[in-house]
Amino acid sequence: MKIVVIGASGIIGSAVAAALEKEHEVVRASRRGPVRVDMNDTASIDALFASVPDVDAVVCCAAGAPLTPLDSGPGVDVEDVVRPKLFGQVHLVRCAVRYLRDGGSATLTGGVFERPMAGGALGAMVNAGLEAFVAGAAIEMPRGLRLNVVSPGWVAETLESLGMDASEGTPVGEVVKDYVAAVEGADQGRTFRPSRPTGLSIE
Numbered sequence: 001m002k003i004v005v006i007g008a009s010g011i012i013g014s015a016v017a018a019a020l021e022k023e024h025e026v027v028r029a030s031r032r033g034p035v036r037v038d039m040n041d042t043a044s045i046d047a048l049f050a051s052v053p054d055v056d057a058v059v060c061c062a063a064g065a066p067l068t069p070l071d072s073g074p075g076v077d078v079e080d081v082v083r084p085k086l087f088g089q090v091h092l093v094r095c096a097v098r099y100l101r102d103g104g105s106a107t108l109t110g111g112v113f114e115r116p117m118a119g120g121a122l123g124a125m126v127n128a129g130l131e132a133f134v135a136g137a138a139i140e141m142p143r144g145l146r147l148n149v150v151s152p153g154w155v156a157e158t159l160e161s162l163g164m165d166a167s168e169g170t171p172v173g174e175v176v177k178d179y180v181a182a183v184e185g186a187d188q189g190r191t192f193r194p195s196r197p198t199g200l201s202i203e
Contacts, residue, residue: 001024001025001056001057001104001183002024002025002027002054002055002056002057003020003024003025003026003027003055003056003057003058003059003183004026004027004029004035004048004052004055004057004058004059005017005020005026005027005028005029005058005059005061006029006030006037006039006048006058006059006060006061006062006092007029007030007039007060007061007062007109008026008028008029008030008033008061009028009030009031009032009033010030010061010062011155011157011158011161011172012061012109012152012155012172012175012176012179013028013030013061013062015172015173015175015176016059016061016176016179016180019176019179019180020059020179020180020183023184027052027055029048029052030062031062035048035051035052036048037062039060039062039084039085039088039089039092040083040084040088042088042091045088045091045092045095046095048095049095049096049098049099054101055099055100055101055104056100056101056103056104056105057100057104057105057106057107057183058092058096058100058104058105058106058107059106059107059179059182059183060089060092060106060107060108060109061109061179062084062109081122082122082125082126085109085126085130086126086129086130089108089109089130090133092106092108093106093108093133093137093147096145096147097141097142097145100145102143102144102145103143103144103145104145104146105145105146105147105148105182105183106145106146106147106148107147107148107149107150107179107182107183108130108134108147108148108149108150109149109150109151109152110126110127110130110131110134110149110150110151110191111123111126111127111151111152111153112127112151112152112153112193113127113153114153114154127151130149130151131149131151131191134147134148134149134189134190134191135189135191137189138188138189139189141188146186146187146188147188147189148182148187148188148189148190148191148192149190149191149192150175150178150179150182150191150192150194151191151192151193152170152175152178152193152194153169153170153194154168154169154170155169155170155171155172155175156168156169156170156171156172157169157171157172170194170195174194174195175194177194178192178193178194179192
């Protein structure tokens with residue numbers, strides 16, 4: 001298959017691209033590099049599909065929703081916070097419907113907070129919205145196209161890069177398995193929730 005991985009320069013995206021490259025042709029896309037896309041810019045998403053033809057699958061590992069306190073003040077636009085991860089990925093699916101080969105697939109990235117945390121309300125809203133969107137949109141996908149979402153919690157390598165306790169997260173190698181399953185399997189409208197190996201528990 002020919003697969004576009006968006007966010008391929010990030011921790012999850014680079015690992016997903018490397019795993020898929022073992023069996024497939026992978027086009028790595030990011031905000032910088034030979035193949036560029038910005039999930040905050042719908043025109044950029046349109047241009048991606050126009051510049052990379054004959055794609056079987058697209059995987060979006062980009063576009064996070066930053067922790068944003070509710071009392072951030074009038075200078076913070078809620079739409080700016082949620083646009084890339086929610087609206088950007090919705091637009092990606094609308095493009096995929098038109099451009100992907102018959103029987104192809106789109107895999108989005110959601111997320112989950114194992115417990116409520118300060119600044120996480122908007123992110124939790126986005127993640128829940130993505131899962132609901134995928135469940136609803138999957139039944140409308142034409143030409144045998146499939147749509148799924150992977151919703152990991154904190155990734156161990158991300159926590160480590162932030163100077164936090166990596167044992168609280170799921171190793172990226174475990175997270176990647178669900179992306180590969182979403183691309184190579186037959187699931188439709190499913191939310192994949194990567195879990196930590198036995199022995200790593202959430203307090």
